[in-house]
Amino acid sequence: MNTPAIELSGLTKTFASSTGPVRAVNGIDLRIGAGEIVAFLGPNGAGKTSTIDMMLGLSTPDSGSVRVFGTDPVTAAGNGRIAAVMQTGGLLPDFTVAETVRIVAGTFGAAAAVDRVVERARLTDIADRKVSKCSGGEQQRLKFALALLPDPDLIVLDEPTAGMDVESRRSFWATMRADAQSGRTVVFATHYLEEADDFADRIVMVAKGQIVADGSTASIRAQASGRTVSAILNPNDLEMVRATFPELTDVSERGGRHHLHTPDSDALARHLLTATGAREVEITSHNLEDAFVALTSEHSQTATPERIS
Numbered sequence: 001m002n003t004p005a006i007e008l009s010g011l012t013k014t015f016a017s018s019t020g021p022v023r024a025v026n027g028i029d030l031r032i033g034a035g036e037i038v039a040f041l042g043p044n045g046a047g048k049t050s051t052i053d054m055m056l057g058l059s060t061p062d063s064g065s066v067r068v069f070g071t072d073p074v075t076a077a078g079n080g081r082i083a084a085v086m087q088t089g090g091l092l093p094d095f096t097v098a099e100t101v102r103i104v105a106g107t108f109g110a111a112a113a114v115d116r117v118v119e120r121a122r123l124t125d126i127a128d129r130k131v132s133k134c135s136g137g138e139q140q141r142l143k144f145a146l147a148l149l150p151d152p153d154l155i156v157l158d159e160p161t162a163g164m165d166v167e168s169r170r171s172f173w174a175t176m177r178a179d180a181q182s183g184r185t186v187v188f189a190t191h192y193l194e195e196a197d198d199f200a201d202r203i204v205m206v207a208k209g210q211i212v213a214d215g216s217t218a219s220i221r222a223q224a225s226g227r228t229v230s231a232i233l234n235p236n237d238l239e240m241v242r243a244t245f246p247e248l249t250d251v252s253e254r255g256g257r258h259h260l261h262t263p264d265s266d267a268l269a270r271h272l273l274t275a276t277g278a279r280e281v282e283i284t285s286h287n288l289e290d291a292f293v294a295l296t297s298e299h300s301q302t303a304t305p306e307r308i309s
């Protein structure tokens with residue numbers, strides 16, 4: 001059996017804060033196979049960075065374990081199997097792009113890799129530009145190049161496109177996409193649904209320190225593309241509908257209308273119109289954004305993680 005790239009078991013992490021302890025990660029179990037491209041998607045404060053820090057060995061879990069290619073993360077980093085592009089982290093403004101790559105490669109004993117990573121990160125045209133003159137997107141590509149120096153099997157990116165404009169984001173992901181074809185495992189955190197949707201094979205949605213959904217982008221999309229049927233219903237009809245559609249989820253009443261979520265909205269609407277006294281039947285479609293809001297807000301009404309008193 002192949003060793004997973006990442007295996008997180010029962011991971012928890014609590015931080016002290018002025019308002020009391022904050023449980024940033026609240027029991028995460030996750031297995032990521034070699035070669036997968038996985039998006040960690042979640043609102044602000046969901047626990048993505050805290051989880052990534054533990055994956056990288058930058059912080060220690062309060063409980064649970066982290067394995068990276070079967071070893072602890074610090075060993076995996078030391079062996080060059082895992083590398084990261086973090087949100088923060090200094091680049092020196094007065095060096096050029098090429099100088100930066102050469103200096104870091106020198107400290108790694110990876111001088112032979114300089115040309116390869118400059119090309120991979122599409123930095124050739126800006127190799128002589130000073131870091132201070134590079135756009136946010138170019139600086140992230142430079143960090144990406146540095147992370148590629150050990151030719152890692154797994155690359156972890158924490159919100160790599162935060163603060164970039166649309167054009168820079170697009171160009172950054174084009175670079176990533178080209179690189180990912182080499183079979184590298186990629187794990188990235190993002191707030192942006194469209195990035196997760198465009199680039200990942202699998203989306204792990206995180207809210208309030210927990211995984212609230214985990215599936216192929218197609219399956220999350222399918223969940224998302226479910227439709228809501230709403231109608232004015234009397235209580236007896238509602239009972240009958242529940243009995244006929246046991247897979248019904250998310251039944252709520254607002255303004256005298258019942259809103260019913262089901263994978264087969266056509267069958268439900270047909271049933272309402274032909275077998276019940278339902279009035280004013282409407283079908284509303286959902287998009288990925290709706291699923292994201294629904295899945296993450298079930299677990300956190302606000303974007304604030306659970307506080308432990």
Ligand SMILES: Nc1ncnc2c1ncn2[C@@H]1O[C@H](COP(=O)(O)OP(=O)(O)OP(=O)(O)O)[C@@H](O)[C@H]1O
Pocket residue numbers: 015016017022023024042043044045046047048049050051191304305
């Ligand atoms: N070092 C720390 N000390 C205190 N609280 C922390 C610390 N690091 C994280 N937290 C808190 O833990 C929670 C989870 O933070 P984390 O950065 O992991 O979330 P995130 O999903 O990465 O959010 P964002 O998308 O905003 O980066 C937040 O409430 C954050 O304020």
